[in-house]
Amino acid sequence: MAVPPSLKGLQAFEAAARTGSFAAAAEELSVSAAAVSQLIRTVEEQMGRKLFHRVNRRVVLTEAGVEMLPRLTMAFQEIGSVARQLGGDTFRPRLVVSVPPSMAMGWLSQRLAGFASSHGAVDVSLRGDDDPVPFDRELIDIRLSYGPHYREHPTEDIVQDAVYPVCAPGLADTIKPEGMASLPLIHTGWGPTGASFPSWHNWFEAAGIEPGRAAQRGLSANSSRAALDLAISGLGVALAQGIYCAEALEDGRLVRPLAQALELRQPYCLTIPERSARRDVVAAFRQWLIDECRRAVNSPALR
Amino acid sequence: MAVPPSLKGLQAFEAAARTGSFAAAAEELSVSAAAVSQLIRTVEEQMGRKLFHRVNRRVVLTEAGVEMLPRLTMAFQEIGSVARQLGGDTFRPRLVVSVPPSMAMGWLSQRLAGFASSHGAVDVSLRGDDDPVPFDRELIDIRLSYGPHYREHPTEDIVQDAVYPVCAPGLADTIKPEGMASLPLIHTGWGPTGASFPSWHNWFEAAGIEPGRAAQRGLSANSSRAALDLAISGLGVALAQGIYCAEALEDGRLVRPLAQALELRQPYCLTIPERSARRDVVAAFRQWLIDECRRAVNSPALR
DNA sequence: CGAATAGATAAGTTCAGCTTATCTAGATTG
DNA sequence: CAATCTAGATAAGCTGAACTTATCTATTCG
Structure with missing residues (x-):
């Protein structure tokens, strides 16, 4: 790659590849078909690699093109989603919480209403996952697990059950x-x-x-x-x-x-990747979750 | 959002937020600091929302900014990775294969060399996952599982064991x-x-x-x-x-x-999401995997 | 207290990205 | 089968988003 490709060029390619037509992509991006054609040609020149076979008045993805499409689609979808969230007049932070499946089903889902009511305006996504959860591939903000996994991320012991x-x-x-x-x-x-x-x-x-x-x-x-x-x-x-x-x-x-x-041989542990640690919602949820866990585990009924 | 934000603007924001400084972002993007400053200001105007607090000669992310950063970082990383792969002079397709953990450990990993040698130049990533695997969040090209999960994706029965x-x-x-x-x-x-x-x-x-x-x-x-x-x-x-x-x-x-x-009460099943189905590597791997499975299950030693 | 640094702003420049117009060649149709 | 339609390519020129340089301000630092 002599020169990195332009973002707009990749975006045009993505739209054209997904819709299967330059004209449809032009419509989607609110530009002329000629613009799409030129952007894609430019990307192909910059990359030194054809992305479409031009067969008569149709375009067909090359192997390189078809390989790249899904990844670009995902990436641009994410960017679009960020832009939409950011542009909305009421900004709701999102929070992705991962816990063991048995906790997601009952204990935590019941209590979650309590957090929502005291910290309003947060979209909490609660996931039940077994360890290990893929911090590197997915944006999980906070993970509660039994025992310390994840040496590579800041992890704290919460409570011994x-x-x-x-x-x-x-x-x-x-x-x-x-x-x-x-x-x-x-x-x-x-x-x-x-x-x-x-x-x-x-x-x-x-x-x-x-x-x-x-x-x-x-x-x-x-x-x-x-x-x-x-x-x-x-x-x-x-x-x-x-x-x-x-x-x-x-x-x-x-x-x-x-x-x-x-x-139990291990305490419950909380893992928060560095990238999420400084978010206010995450800090608030962390404290709330720790309190809830300790309260339950230290219940008088268990003495 | 009156108008969708420019990709370059979001890219400038991402770099500035990640590095913590407009100057560093400018360096990274090979432009002047003034350019970064203006791009980010434009995005903020377009979004109707501040992304940085300007405190003296420093910038600090607002809550909205800190919320958006990780998602944008991931998206732009993915785009960069696509561009790099596309721009390399030798293009190696990638293939993400997901199978049950017990199969990833032994059976399949041993055989994978066979596929690699007959279909060269493919980067195969083999994952051991339990069902359900998150097709919507991760780009998994092909999933082998016991029994048909995933009604929402094309699934075929491979063989009855x-x-x-x-x-x-x-x-x-x-x-x-x-x-x-x-x-x-x-x-x-x-x-x-x-x-x-x-x-x-x-x-x-x-x-x-x-x-x-x-x-x-x-x-x-x-x-x-x-x-x-x-x-x-x-x-x-x-x-x-x-x-x-x-x-x-x-x-x-x-x-x-x-x-x-x-x-067994269920056959082994192969699920290939539509987005991956038309890729050559995926088609080749599908056939190879089906053959390997059938060969093993129909071994004379099992008659 | 200079000197250095980080960012904001203004003014002017440039080229990426855009448009319109025209061309080509297969597809569609009366 | 000619007439028409359609999708894309190409050329030429335009425009404004993105960039630069220059200047200003405020702060940090030695």
Whole structure:
């Protein structure tokens, strides 16, 4: 590339390639067809490479052209979207929040209304993702995960949680400490990330109870959230993270039949890439999220 | 936005915001500082919104400015990357291939050399992702998954696979059909997607054998790949997909102690978004991948 | 307190990008 | 099959967005 191509030239190429016609591109860009033709010719000269085959009165993308089209389309769409947001008379900041799927489903989505009402005028996009999330390819502003991944971005420990046996109040009456073995246990199949989350087996070990066959038997759920729902429905005893079950314990939908808890091996961590760190919305959300997490984990119901 | 902002103006803003100084941006864009100052002023007028606070002889981003910066940086980086690729004297197409993690680790990465050598000059980026992959946010050219997700993109069934009990040759000698219950089974914990993959329990059912407690016991692995490695090491009998174990069966590292197979409920599927479909590299890779998959699944060793 | 620096502004220049007009050649149609 | 239409290429010239230089201001810094 002797000289970098002009942005307008690339834009004209993108429009022409996408619509399949110089005339349509000219219409879209509000210029004459001749202008599009010249811009594209100039880009081709600058790049030293044809982007269209001129076949009679049609144009067909060359291989190089067809390769570049999707990437340019995405880039110009993004720029257009930025311009539209910036030009709107009411400017709403956007915030992309990524959390583990089980947290996106229940816990956080319920609380999000609270943030929205106290910090109005923010478009929050909540994503449930497993680690690792692609900070380099996507503009994620803030990521909550279990354990510190992402050494390359500023990461802070938020709070240390534990898991607690929980069940519906009705079921609790029938339990004696030694009687665990006779109760239906709810097993949680943690996602790919959660290899180090404790299982019932670990809990029995910590409690000093011989699990026998009980630690194997029972229902199982493929997410923390689903396990909690099963427990609330009275189908068994789940081993739930404090952050998830605190609310249900407070309002009595769940009780703790046994006091023995088991610390998680890792704290919850918050990662904010440098590029997002100085945004006001991000700072506000960070503080709000930390407070919410600590409040839930330090709930009196978990003491 | 009375009038859409000029691309050059946005580019000047991006450079100035990123570098933190108009002078540095001017340097980067090879223009005078005055030019940058004017371009940015024009954008601000067009948008009806300040992007920088002018504080003495410094500039500081406004909230609107800081919000927009990362998105513009990404977009212009992408455009720059396209221009560089286009301007290089040797043009190498790029291909982004997404497959389930277990396939990215072993099976496909081994074979990829074969594609590279027969279709030279292609930059293949191989990603291991769980479904769903974000076609709308990232430029994925081709996705191989188990079962049809992605109704919104053209998807084709490739081949119907099955799972087979496999183990190391040495271990096989000790097995009798009824003796399964006495052998160490290797359980595979499929990822979040794989809820419908068959388990040993399903296999026993299909084989008409009473599993007893055997279907519960044994080692477990959290990916097909890991389970296969355990089986090759002689640590037990794994239930492996044909596509993964065909090669090891052919060269004798594994054997099938029992003939009973179990069809998967879904075929492997290939999804190619419309934007990528007409690219030559994508078409070539599609055909190659289909052939490789069918060849593996229809291996004589699996009959 | 100079000297240096970063940005704003004014005035003038230039060339990228635009228009209009004309040309070509396949497609369409009566 | 000629007449017409359409999509793009090209030429010539115009215009204004983008640029430069020069000057001004305010601040920082040695």
